[in-house]
Amino acid sequence: MMTANTFDLHTYWTRHLRPRLKPLPYLLLLPTVYFVYLFTIMPTFKVLRDSQTYYHPNRPAREIMSDLSLPGIEEAKRSIRGPHDVGFAYFRAMFDPDTVEGERFFRAMRNTIIYVVTTVPISMLLAFTFAVLVNRRLRWIGSARIAFFYPTMLPMVSAATIWLFFFTPEYGLWNAALRWFGYHGAENWVINPDLALVGLIIVAIWKNAGYFMIFYLAGLQNLPEDVYEAAALDGASWWVQMFRITLPLLRRTTLFVSVVAIISAFQTIDHALVMTYELVTGEADLLLYEIYNQRFILQNYGFANALTVVMIAILLGLTIINFLISERENE
């Protein structure tokens, strides 16, 4: 009886359970899962938790009567340093333009939106133009491609430093060129409240156009030639071929590039750190720069974390949109 029973179990094991449990793939995935947890999931939850904490490490631990200058917080005798649990007070403050946090958040969001809606379309248009220009078989075309691609190879910090020199008032290259075209306005591009953001946008376009060009060039070189032959036989002009064939066929490239461009526009602040850090009035502060500023310069810990939550939400939203669109395309 016993023997039969054991025997049955063993058969059951080998026939039904064992084939389903393949530990090796999970074992191989484990390091990845661990690092995703360590560097993505855990920090995300930490940020969510810390966005509800009032903490100013640059202040002394002294107790005074205070409402912490946050909406919805009762006045009480508490440390000006923290930490205090304030729930969602920072998020309430961010959407209340009368608070310091609200003012900074609106300004950072406005600047970021201006930055994204200018840098992304302009650099993509330039990228496409460059790609069409260099997509031909000519002598030395390689050096033309390198010339367009070269800004991409520079680290952003070096690019910003070079541009800082171009933007120098009086003898800077950029200002000299503008004057030649009849410009006589302000020349302090990195410190002028009206121009600093434009300065960042110019550098970002210069830096990114060549990078996006690579994707368009790859797209152009993969287009089927027979379609163009047929179009040429039908007497379609260059413009018609461009708008009726090339652009529609490059739709997926455009989609991919635009998502990459938008995400990278949210993630780049290196040039702001080099160029516009002196403009403390915030006219050129992008969202990510504002996070850095609040966390490391002003040491407003909770607000920096609340801004990070917003940033994560935006990037997550963009990623999901990208995923949905590409899934639909694949069907």
Next chain:
Amino acid sequence: MKMRILLILALLLTTGTAAIAHAQDPVVVEIYFPIAVDSPITETLEGYAATFEEANPGVDIVFSYEGGYSDVKNKLLTTMEGGGDLPALGIMLATDIYDLRNAEAIVPWDAYISDDYLADFFPTWLENSYYDYDLDGTAEFYGIPFQRSTVLLYYNKTMLEENGFAAPTNWEELATTAQALTTADRWGILNPNSWPYWVFQPFAIGAGQNIVSESDSEVFFDAPEVVEALQFWVDLYEVYGATPAGVQSNWGDAPGLFADGAAAMILHSTGSLPSILAKADFEVGVMAVPGKEGGYATVSGGGNLYLVAGTDDATAEAAWNFVQWLTSPEMAVDWSINSGYITTRQSGLELDTWTAYVAENPQAADAVAALEYTGREFSVQQLNDVRNILHSYILSVLNGEATPAEALAAAQAEAAAILSIYVME
């Protein structure tokens, strides 16, 4: 059972030998260090470390170069927060004292220093070293002066003399001299003011009122003298046309332009003296900034040596020995000669190395002479917030959006609101 006993024995043995080996290890004194001037200070400091280690076997001095001043501070604070290995010493801005102490990143030197030791430092270097954190009426001492500088007025002596001018002695002379020396391809004076507080302070002090006092929670942005100082900055370009109009972001370029003769005078740090002297083919004059009605004024700046919180006693002791040696009159003079910073010790001026050096470089003696007129550098609680306010209103004036009186009144109100939580009745 036998196996387990063996294992425990083995474990005890390894930890035991490790402990013995540990005792023979040198005491490591790590120092976070910023690079803020244009001279080969890395080599100089490595040389100092080697010299000290030779005389003190069992101590290992490790300089960690972390970038600029703000990088050092950020690295220290984030390492502390993340529970990483901290250095024993940090060279950070004298003005960061409140931020660093409030963050519990530094501890006082009081157990080590003596009055005799401090008495020999130029008093101005100690103005941002004390902080009464616990409000018990006694301020603790945190910052030992190390790489210190002031604002100087650099002038092209040759050019001034050729045009019949002596060094200016008041604002009127400063402005008219600069005006007369301005040509189509030369400015009379460059006033790097895109990060303005430091270069601004000598003018406020020269008008009779510094923007800060001894207190950590008091500012004087809207004092009539301070308003006059900002008006003088505006007048320099609006009335005299002697300096570029509006905001000048030329801190990095000014020394080069001055050395090339493209500017007759500049306001800059003492730290730029060696590079200017090396490049200029004319006689360079340096002085504190002339005051409004005569007299002189300038402001201290630069970095102090801080003892990092959590340093164990043996390491702190070794760190203190190194600091004492590093700030000795002999070393302070050597450091000044090699780096361009001003010597920190008064008795250093009597050393042969110093007298021989100033015989060759009289400007170095003039820079030390300016210390007599030095006011306290701007530092208060929540310095970054309060300084941002001052900067944004000064820039709004330079951009022509407000008058000095309006702007500075608004700056005072905003600053006072932030500092109100630190005012103790």
